[in-house]
Amino acid sequence: MKKVSMNIDGKTVEAQEGATILETAEAMGIHIPHLCYNEQLKVYGGCRLCMVEITKNGKKRLVASCAYPVEEGLVVETSSEKVKKIRRMIIELIWPVAQDLGREYGVTASRFRAANTDCSLCGICVRYCAEVKGSHIAYFKGRGIDREIALVPGMGKECLYCRECFNFCKGSKILQEMDRVYA
Amino acid sequence: MKKLTSVKDLEIVGRECASEQLKKPKTITVCSETGCLTCGSSKLADAFESEIERQGLSGTVSLRRSACLGFCERGPVSIILPQKICYLQARPEDVPEIVQKTLGGNEIVERLVYKDTQTGVRLACVDDIPFYKHQMRLLLANNAVIDAANIADYFAIGGYSALGKVLAGIGKDEVIEMIKGSKLRGRGGGGFPVGIKWQTTKDAPGEPKYVIVNGDEGDPGAFMDRSFLEGNPHGVLEGLIIGGYAIGANEGFFYIRQEYPVALENVQLAIEQARKCGLLGKDILGSGFDFDVKIHRGAGAFVSGESSALMNAIEGNVGEPRPKYIHTSEKGIWDKPSCLNNVETWANVPLIINNGVEWFKGIGTEASTGTKVFSLVGKVNNTGLVEVPMGIPLREIIFSIGGGVPKGKKFKAVQTGGPSGGVLPESLLDLPVDFDELKKAGSMMGSGGMIVMDEDTCMVDTARYYIEFLAHESCGKCIPCREGLRQMLNILNDITSGRGKEGDIELLEELSETLQEASLCALGQSAPNPVMSTIRHFRDEYEAHIREKRCPARVCKELITYEIDEEKCKGCGLCMKNCPAGAVEQIDKKQFKINQTKCIKCGACFTACPEKFSAVVKKSGKPQEQAVAA
Numbered sequence: 001m002k003k004v005s006m007n008i009d010g011k012t013v014e015a016q017e018g019a020t021i022l023e024t025a026e027a028m029g030i031h032i033p034h035l036c037y038n039e040q041l042k043v044y045g046g047c048r049l050c051m052v053e054i055t056k057n058g059k060k061r062l063v064a065s066c067a068y069p070v071e072e073g074l075v076v077e078t079s080s081e082k083v084k085k086i087r088r089m090i091i092e093l094i095w096p097v098a099q100d101l102g103r104e105y106g107v108t109a110s111r112f113r114a115a116n117t118d119c120s121l122c123g124i125c126v127r128y129c130a131e132v133k134g135s136h137i138a139y140f141k142g143r144g145i146d147r148e149i150a151l152v153p154g155m156g157k158e159c160l161y162c163r164e165c166f167n168f169c170k171g172s173k174i175l176q177e178m179d180r181v182y183a
Numbered sequence: 184m185k186k187l188t189s190v191k192d193l194e195i196v197g198r199e200c201a202s203e204q205l206k207k208p209k210t211i212t213v214c215s216e217t218g219c220l221t222c223g224s225s226k227l228a229d230a231f232e233s234e235i236e237r238q239g240l241s242g243t244v245s246l247r248r249s250a251c252l253g254f255c256e257r258g259p260v261s262i263i264l265p266q267k268i269c270y271l272q273a274r275p276e277d278v279p280e281i282v283q284k285t286l287g288g289n290e291i292v293e294r295l296v297y298k299d300t301q302t303g304v305r306l307a308c309v310d311d312i313p314f315y316k317h318q319m320r321l322l323l324a325n326n327a328v329i330d331a332a333n334i335a336d337y338f339a340i341g342g343y344s345a346l347g348k349v350l351a352g353i354g355k356d357e358v359i360e361m362i363k364g365s366k367l368r369g370r371g372g373g374g375f376p377v378g379i380k381w382q383t384t385k386d387a388p389g390e391p392k393y394v395i396v397n398g399d400e401g402d403p404g405a406f407m408d409r410s411f412l413e414g415n416p417h418g419v420l421e422g423l424i425i426g427g428y429a430i431g432a433n434e435g436f437f438y439i440r441q442e443y444p445v446a447l448e449n450v451q452l453a454i455e456q457a458r459k460c461g462l463l464g465k466d467i468l469g470s471g472f473d474f475d476v477k478i479h480r481g482a483g484a485f486v487s488g489e490s491s492a493l494m495n496a497i498e499g500n501v502g503e504p505r506p507k508y509i510h511t512s513e514k515g516i517w518d519k520p521s522c523l524n525n526v527e528t529w530a531n532v533p534l535i536i537n538n539g540v541e542w543f544k545g546i547g548t549e550a551s552t553g554t555k556v557f558s559l560v561g562k563v564n565n566t567g568l569v570e571v572p573m574g575i576p577l578r579e580i581i582f583s584i585g586g587g588v589p590k591g592k593k594f595k596a597v598q599t600g601g602p603s604g605g606v607l608p609e610s611l612l613d614l615p616v617d618f619d620e621l622k623k624a625g626s627m628m629g630s631g632g633m634i635v636m637d638e639d640t641c642m643v644d645t646a647r648y649y650i651e652f653l654a655h656e657s658c659g660k661c662i663p664c665r666e667g668l669r670q671m672l673n674i675l676n677d678i679t680s681g682r683g684k685e686g687d688i689e690l691l692e693e694l695s696e697t698l699q700e701a702s703l704c705a706l707g708q709s710a711p712n713p714v715m716s717t718i719r720h721f722r723d724e725y726e727a728h729i730r731e732k733r734c735p736a737r738v739c740k741e742l743i744t745y746e747i748d749e750e751k752c753k754g755c756g757l758c759m760k761n762c763p764a765g766a767v768e769q770i771d772k773k774q775f776k777i778n779q780t781k782c783i784k785c786g787a788c789f790t791a792c793p794e795k796f797s798a799v800v801k802k803s804g805k806p807q808e809q810a811v812a813a
């Protein structure tokens with residue numbers, strides 16, 4: 001595999017071509033927060049917590065590090081002021097799901113009316129169910145602000161034996177949904 | 184129609200079709216698109232058909248049912264060619280007279296032609312009517328001379344001759360150079376240079392390559408693309424085949440929303456006819472170039488029109504945007520180079536090939552060339568489809584073509600660019616319509632929606648309306664867009680219902696910034712435009728709502744008051760009779776009063792009060808007693 005030389009937070013790194021900024025940074029021990037990224041799953045790019053600031057051809061730009069592939073000469077800042085501001089806003093928008101992260105970013109409360117207090121719709125349950133288990137029991141219902149996680153009724157047995165998606169859930173939505181649908 | 188196997192064949196058939204048409208010297212075209220259909224154009228066309236027959240004119244007059252002729256406001260519209268006489272709002276009863284006088288003879292039925300509202304002069308010729316006179320209908324004019332179901336009509340006006348020229352000897356690179364040189368920019372929203380996109384797709388590694396027509400048209404109220412697909416599908420198809428040839432694609436897609444059944448049918452028919460004529464399929468016109476197209480029916484969500492969502496849908500996946508940083512022109516459908524352009528963009532291609540780069544560049548401005556089609560709607564006298572050269576001032580579209588604001592009301596703002604566009608105030612009416620100028624002013628060209636608003640429009644409520652639309656039309660995948668829009672909508676609902684507080688404007692601005700910078704796709708990135716542009720141009724209205732609990736345009740229910748003017752009230756009691764809430768109380772024989780605690784602000788009393796009294800008044804601001812209590 002070819003290597004590309006780039007810079008993350010002032011450190012030069014020889015990154016594996018084809019890898020993403022997020023994977024490269026994690027390998028260097030630089031932590032970038034993320035909710036929807038999971039190494040077993042396809043890139044999703046939904047939570048936007050992993051946004052970083054890149055400089056390319058002299059221009060600065062914000063990109064989702066879980067989706068952006070490494071490039072020769074790329075300069076990355078994983079926690080510039082701009083990036084931190086966006087993360088704080090996202091934490092507030094999904095409050096209280098990412099409370100832990102809130103502590104790190106100095107967010108202790110949200111200025112907004114809470115909506116989905118037990119789910120950030122990172123969709124890992126849905127995608128794990130489809131991509132890893134080959135089942136399509138968990139799914140997204142509705143679009144826009146009506147989007148939610150739902151389960152296909154009548155599959156309770158299969159879910160009961162699997163329950164693997166629970167391990168990833170940062171809220172408690174999937175558990176509740178299971179209780180509700182398969183009670 | 185036989186199969187054409189060479190460019191020579193195509194030239195011959197073009198001449199044949201043109202002379203065939205001359206055998207019937209007169210044509211009456213009746214608009215048969217939605218706007219006119221609802222005004223009875225189908226019955227009108229039927230009446231013409233039987234009356235032409237009855238008066239024995241079938242040999243000299245042909246009838247054509249066409250797509251939108253533009254002047255929807257005055258439909259049904261019919262145009263008689265070659266004289267270009269335009270009849271407005273004709274009814275079946277008028278048909279015998281029209282057929283006898285205008286089709287049989289050369290007389291005009293005066294009462295059915297346009298009457299200038301100011302001078303009272305009757306104008307019969309299409310080219311003289313102000314609505315048409317100030318337009319430049321390079322693309323739309325064809326609607327009047329083409330029956331979409333008949334490829335011969337398209338041949339007769341030189342259809343597919345641009346494809347002929349290209350296949351006969353313009354090299355692929357040369358075609359791309361022409362499109363680059365013409366400076367044609369995408370008509371679907373972003374205004375990206377078309378030639379550059381074609382070049383990128385051509386140069387990108389990977390086979391096969393695809394070319395795609397974006398006919399999703401998800402903007403509510405817009406119908407430019409529908410009109411092309413219904414009215415002249417061959418024009419779009421010809422552009423697509425030329426693009427396929429230049430880019431090196433052998434397969435194309437028409438992505439058309441399910442809600443456009445006529446467009447789907449007409450495009451399907453056009454494809455079949457083109458295939459029969461050898462304009463699609465193997466070895467097109469003996470050139471060795473193979474090309475064919477499929478139709479994909481879209482689910483018709485607003486977000487499906489976004490390029491990566493559209494390509495996901497064509498692949499058979501959920502139509503949601505993908506988080507990729509490689510352009511779809513390099514990695515699109517099945518990760519293959521895919522060139523996506525809007526319907527109107529493709530329709531411009533044959534025009535450029537036929538008339539040349541210099542001609543095209545001569546129209547419009549330095550950076551925005553050619554014409555643009557808008558659907559002009561809202562508080563404007565002449566609603567309809569208008570095509571104008573780029574660079575024309577907004578004022579000319581709204582006042583010269585659109586005839587200004589009805590009922591003597593004052594113009595307040597114009598919204599351009601669809602739901603995620605922005606509003607522009609009166610002070611910017613002289614702004615030239617150009618991709619970059621609109622963007623600088625906080626709006627955008629979008630795909631060409633143009634909604635005129637008068638003094639009775641509340642700008643905060645307008646922003647609220649668009650944010651509500653977007654909040655439901657977003658796919659909901661990424662947090663900034665989904666949750667950001669949810670909270671923007673909460674705040675705007677608060678402000679318009681009297682619960683706004685200090686800091687709300689700043690919070691809206693902060694949210695807007697997050698959406699612009701962090702959203703996954705252009706829907707979220709552009710969604711704050713309605714809010715940002717109304718704050719920028721109408722901040723005082725936000726402040727009146729928040730600080731003074733007052734809606735200056737008197738739209739937001741919680742922030743207005745209905746009162747009865749004692750001096751003017753004649754005691755007729757109509758207000759009391761019409762009030763559904765029992766809020767109008769009689770205080771003495773000739774006096775009525777509105778009980779503000781019971782009033783639901785429905786406005787029934789305001790409408791019921793006879794105009795000569797005008798005793799019920801609508802005031803901006805909360806009722807006095809409530810304001811004191813609060």
Ligand SMILES: Cc1cc2nc3c(=O)[nH]c(=O)nc-3n(C[C@H](O)[C@H](O)[C@H](O)COP(=O)(O)O)c2cc1C
Pocket residue numbers: 368369370371372373374375397398399400401402485486487488489490491523524525526528630704705706
């Ligand atoms: C939410 C959203 C909706 C869109 N809808 C349409 C549409 O209905 N039709 C269209 O041509 N382009 C639409 N676009 C723009 C397309 O993504 C794309 O830029 C365009 O089709 C490219 O063609 P053009 O360069 O000829 O404009 C939309 C973009 C977004 C972000």
Ligand code: FES
Pocket residue numbers: 033034035036037044045046047048049050051064065066067
């Ligand atoms: S990890 Fe969620 S967008 Fe990158």
